[in-house]
Amino acid sequence: MTFPSMIFFGLFLFGFKVLGQEEASPKDRLIVESLIRLNRFDVSENEKWKASVLRYVRSLRSQEEYFDLVEQFSIVEEVPELVRLVEKDATTAEASQAVKLIFHFGEHKKLSKLLFSASKENASSIITLIGFVKTPESRKLLESFEAMNEPALFDSNNAPARLFTSEDIELLSARNGNVKKGRVVFQKFCFSCHKAGNLGMDFGPGLSEIGDKLPKSELILSIVKPNAGISFDYEGWTVETKEGDILSGIVSEADEDLIVRMVGGLSQRIKKADITKQTKMEISLMPEGLHLAMSEMDLVDLIEFLSNLRK
Ligand code: HEC
Known part of the structure; x- marks a missing residue:
């Protein structure tokens, strides 16, 4: 590396650190906690709150709460970070959350760009994640990818599986x-x-x-x-609780509790009395x-x- 480019690279790292990992103060945390308690998630009118939320949320980037907060406070400023997570490694749980949020923010054009420029392997993982989203937009994106599928994305002597008709x-x-x-x-x-x-x-x-x-x-x-024929006993349900949690998965009953089994082997027990809403999903969990x-x-x-x- 030449000397000027080292300086440039150093500045780049430094700038990245300051911008990306800006320290959140205890006061930022306090502000965010109060806003959550008050259910005030729209901070667009208050620059000070907005800055606190942003600093605090950014300080949580590698933690689980991060995605919830980005969604609750509708922090579109984090879309580039979400895209970066997917680009880095689309096989992680973080990437899966990031893809959902990117659709949530209506920024799926960024994903399609990524999809068409990603490596063969990452493209196939991204497609899998998009398959989990199941909104009209995600379906459209999958369809357009199918229609434009560049065989070059896959082994050249192995055309991708394109099935349009029952003859296929x-x-x-x-x-x-x-x-x-x-x-x-x-x-x-x-x-x-x-x-x-x-x-x-x-x-x-x-x-x-x-x-x-x-x-x-x-x-x-x-x-x-x-989605054509969903096996009995394996239909998906969405369950909402008094605390505001939303879970979806396969549901079974056990005495006073409902057991929700989620993709990835996780399952959660909820008291039936704590359930405020339970709706059957129209589409397959697959x-x-x-x-x-x-x-x-x-x-x-x-x-x-x-x-x-x-x-
Ligand atoms: C995220 C979880 C998930 C993944 C990944 C998944 N499936 Fe499924 N699959 C399901 C669920 C849930 C059902 C039952 C609901 C339905 O029929 O749609 C199902 C149903 C099926 C059925 C029908 C079974 C029956 O008894 O009628 C077949 C066959 C199947 N999957 C094959 C596959 C294959 C092959 C793959 C990999 C290419 C796959 N699945 C990937 C969740 C998944």
């Missing part, structure tokens, strides 16, 4: 894949929600005998269109667009693996 699905289900490779695809995309033999986690329906239940074409359909993140060959291998899961 018939053609694909007539192909033979490699069970071993399909298992690897399963571990990448499905593992976090499904059990197949001794692989995977128990969130969605178990797939250990799915080959007996569904023919290849329906296996493909259940991945491409998870993300849409998973097939867009894999190549056509990956999908064929995955289907081969699934249809070999039998008694």
Whole structure:
């Protein structure tokens, strides 16, 4: 590195530190806590409060509360930071929260830009995260990505899985894949929600005998269109509590409590008496667009693996 560029780099780091990690004072914290207690989340009219909120929230960047506060106080100033989190590593829980907030702020154009410029691997993780959002905007983004999918994003001899018509699905289900490779695809995309033999986690329906239940074409359909037929007992519910928490997942009852199982294996017990609202989700808890993140060959291998899961 040349000397002038070292100075520049040093200044850059210094500037970044001052701007990005500005210290929050105890007074900032006090102000934010009071605002929360008073339910005053609109601070746009008060520059002093706004600055305190911003400093305080920025000081929490690597912590869990950060995302809640950004949402509550509608801190659009943090959108660049959210985009940066997704760009850095889209496989993290933080990136997943960041993607949701970016949609919440209506800034999804930034994501589509990122998606089209991201590395092959990060693009497929970003697509998975967008699949979790499930708003009209997120669907549009997935569709436009599907329509414009640059094969170059994937291995050049492995075209991405694009399925538009039922003939496409018939053609694909007539192909033979490699069970071993399909298992690897399963571990990448499905593992976090499904059990197949001794692989995977128990969130969605178990797939250990799915080959007996569904023919290849329906296996493909259940991945491409998870909302078309939602399995009984695995519908998603959104539950709101007196404290204002909102949880969504698969719900079961146990005496006085309701148990909400969430993606990722977390589950939470809530007293039924503390529930203020409980609504059934119209869409599947299984993300849409998973097939867009894999190549056509990956999908064929995955289907081969699934249809070999039998008694
Ligand atoms: C975020 C969790 C999640 C992920 C990731 C996920 N699924 Fe699902 N899946 C579900 C849930 C929940 C259901 C049940 C609701 C429904 O039918 O839509 C389901 C249903 C299914 C079904 C129908 C099962 C039946 O008995 O009818 C199949 C098949 C399936 N998933 C396959 C897959 C495959 C293959 C992958 C990976 C490419 C995958 N899923 C990824 C959550 C997930």
